[in-house]
Amino acid sequence: NAGVMQNPRHLVRRRGQEARLRCSPMKGHSHVYWYRQLPEEGLKFMVYLQKENIIDESGMPKERFSAEFPKEGPSILRIQQVVRGDSAAYFCASSPRGSEKLFFGSGTQLSVL
Amino acid sequence: SQQGEEDPQALSIQEGENATMNCSYKTSINNLQWYRQNSGRGLVHLILIRSNEREKHSGRLRVTLDTSKKSSSLLITASRAADTASYFCATDAGGNEKLTFGTGTRLTIIP
Numbered sequence: 001n002a003g004v005m006q007n008p009r010h011l012v013r014r015r016g017q018e019a020r021l022r023c024s025p026m027k028g029h030s031h032v033y034w035y036r037q038l039p040e041e042g043l044k045f046m047v048y049l050q051k052e053n054i055i056d057e058s059g060m061p062k063e064r065f066s067a068e069f070p071k072e073g074p075s076i077l078r079i080q081q082v083v084r085g086d087s088a089a090y091f092c093a094s095s096p097r098g099s100e101k102l103f104f105g106s107g108t109q110l111s112v113l
Numbered sequence: 114s115q116q117g118e119e120d121p122q123a124l125s126i127q128e129g130e131n132a133t134m135n136c137s138y139k140t141s142i143n144n145l146q147w148y149r150q151n152s153g154r155g156l157v158h159l160i161l162i163r164s165n166e167r168e169k170h171s172g173r174l175r176v177t178l179d180t181s182k183k184s185s186s187l188l189i190t191a192s193r194a195a196d197t198a199s200y201f202c203a204t205d206a207g208g209n210e211k212l213t214f215g216t217g218t219r220l221t222i223i224p
Contacts, residue, residue: 044214045211048211093156
C-alpha cells in the first residue's frame, strides 16, 4: 500500500505565475488535509477536504488559494499569482474515515523567485 | 493562534541519554498526538493519548497527559542517533477533525 504521494517534490515559480500541487491519498483514505510549513516552524492548517467537498477551509487565505478533491484523481492545491511570501513547504495528509491519525506525504517545496 | 507550544525549542543530548519534550495547549481536547519529522520529510505519527488517559507507552516512548495543566510530555529513553528529528505535538482542539500542531522541538542526538 503506497503512502501519501505528493508531486512535484520541488516547484519553482516566478512571481505572478500559478502553482499546482498534487496529492494522492493512501488507498482507502477519504479525508485529505493540506498544511503549510515555514522554515523552523510548525505546520499551519490550511484546508480539509473529503471527496468533492470542502469541509473546513478556515486556514486558507481568502484570495489566490483554492483546493479541490474530485471524485476521481488527486487532490489539488492551487495558488494563483504567487508571491514570494508563498514560498514554503506544503504538506498533504490523509486519513481513513473515523481515524484520528494522519498519514503525511513528503511535501512539496515551493520556491517563488 | 497556535494551539500547541513545545519546549524546549531545541535539545541536544548524548546518545543513550533520555530526552524529554513538553507541550502545552490552550483549550479542551479529546486527544493529543505526537509526530516526528526528519529533515525535509513529512511527519510520522508516533503515539496518541486520549483525554481520559494519563500515561501511555510505545517501545522507547512514554507520553504523559495532564489535562488540568493542559500539558503533555514525550520521553524518549535510551536515545539513538536515528532519533535526531523534530518532534511536534498536535491536538484536535480546532474541531472539524483537523489537527493543530505545535511549534516543535528539534532534538539532536550526539553519537
